[in-house]
Amino acid sequence: MSKKILEVKHLQKCFGEKEILKNVSFSIQEGEVLVLLGPSGSGKSTLLRTLNGLESIQKGEIYFQGELLKGEEKQWQAIRQKIAMVFQNYELFPNLTVMENLLLSPTKVQKREKTTVEKQAKVLLERIGLGEKLKSYPRELSGGQKQRVAIVRALVMEPTMILFDEVTASLDPEMVREVLEMIQDLAKERKTMMVVTHEIDFARRVADRVIFMEEGEIISDYTAQEFFEEQKNERITRFLNSLTH
Numbered sequence: 001m002s003k004k005i006l007e008v009k010h011l012q013k014c015f016g017e018k019e020i021l022k023n024v025s026f027s028i029q030e031g032e033v034l035v036l037l038g039p040s041g042s043g044k045s046t047l048l049r050t051l052n053g054l055e056s057i058q059k060g061e062i063y064f065q066g067e068l069l070k071g072e073e074k075q076w077q078a079i080r081q082k083i084a085m086v087f088q089n090y091e092l093f094p095n096l097t098v099m100e101n102l103l104l105s106p107t108k109v110q111k112r113e114k115t116t117v118e119k120q121a122k123v124l125l126e127r128i129g130l131g132e133k134l135k136s137y138p139r140e141l142s143g144g145q146k147q148r149v150a151i152v153r154a155l156v157m158e159p160t161m162i163l164f165d166e167v168t169a170s171l172d173p174e175m176v177r178e179v180l181e182m183i184q185d186l187a188k189e190r191k192t193m194m195v196v197t198h199e200i201d202f203a204r205r206v207a208d209r210v211i212f213m214e215e216g217e218i219i220s221d222y223t224a225q226e227f228f229e230e231q232k233n234e235r236i237t238r239f240l241n242s243l244t245h
């Protein structure tokens with residue numbers, strides 16, 4: 001039987017008076033790829049951000065590997081080592097080389113041996129064809145290359161789970177594919193991931209399960225097969241059509 005990595009129960013998030021996440025409950029199993037879909041403003045980014053403490057919550061519980069997250073900063077710091085997040089805008093440090101960017105958290109925060117991390121980072125970069133770029137600065141890379149380095153930066157932390165928030169949204173079309181292929185390879189390796197994307201063909205290829213959100217609520221939580229092939233929800237069908245046409 002597979003193991004539950006993350007469980008969210010009755011989560012509520014407000015910004016001021018406005019309820020942004022309403023009674024959100026779901027869980028994710030080890031090795032599962034959970035794709036989060038929904039219209040703009042439905043709360044997808046906010047939800048991801050609550051999962052590693054970038055947003056506080058008003059109600060509900062988050063359990064990570066069976067442990068209740070109590071919202072203390074110290075616990076979040078530890079959790080962020082295990083739940084990595086990759087954003088739309090690869091926030092690489094511009095004054096550091098690719099390798100320096102990759103070494104920063106593993107050596108400074110995780111206190112791991114520099115040479116070990118360096119070797120690991122090199123292997124990961126070579127695998128995606130960026131072995132030559134170790135000493136380059138972010139400004140010397142294309143958007144797609146920067147985003148792939150940002151993903152490697154998450155991977156060298158050896159996280160238990162990775163959250164991807166529309167990581168291809170600000171890329172030129174010709175660079176989207178290389179980034180999506182990298183995430184697809186991670187899916188094949190059974191990395192536990194939550195992926196927010198508007199790339200629907202990609203979602204079909206990687207998803208084990210699909211959660212559909214609207215106005216801060218989870219409208220449906222289906223297997224990929226059910227979501228893409230079987231369900232007849234009119235709202236979801238309209239959403240899918242809006243992405244493919």
Ligand SMILES: Nc1ncnc2c1ncn2[C@@H]1O[C@H](COP(=O)(O)OP(=O)(O)OP(=O)(O)O)[C@@H](O)[C@H]1O
Binds near residue numbers: 015040041045046047
């Ligand atoms: N810091 C904030 N303060 C106030 N309201 C916010 C804040 N961040 C997000 N919101 C609101 O919360 C709602 C959900 O936003 P969120 O960014 O999570 O949506 P999303 O589903 O990720 O949308 P998109 O697909 O456009 O990225 C929106 O109505 C947004 O205006």
Ligand SMILES: [Mg+2]
Binds near residue numbers: 044045046165166
């Ligand atoms: Mg968003």
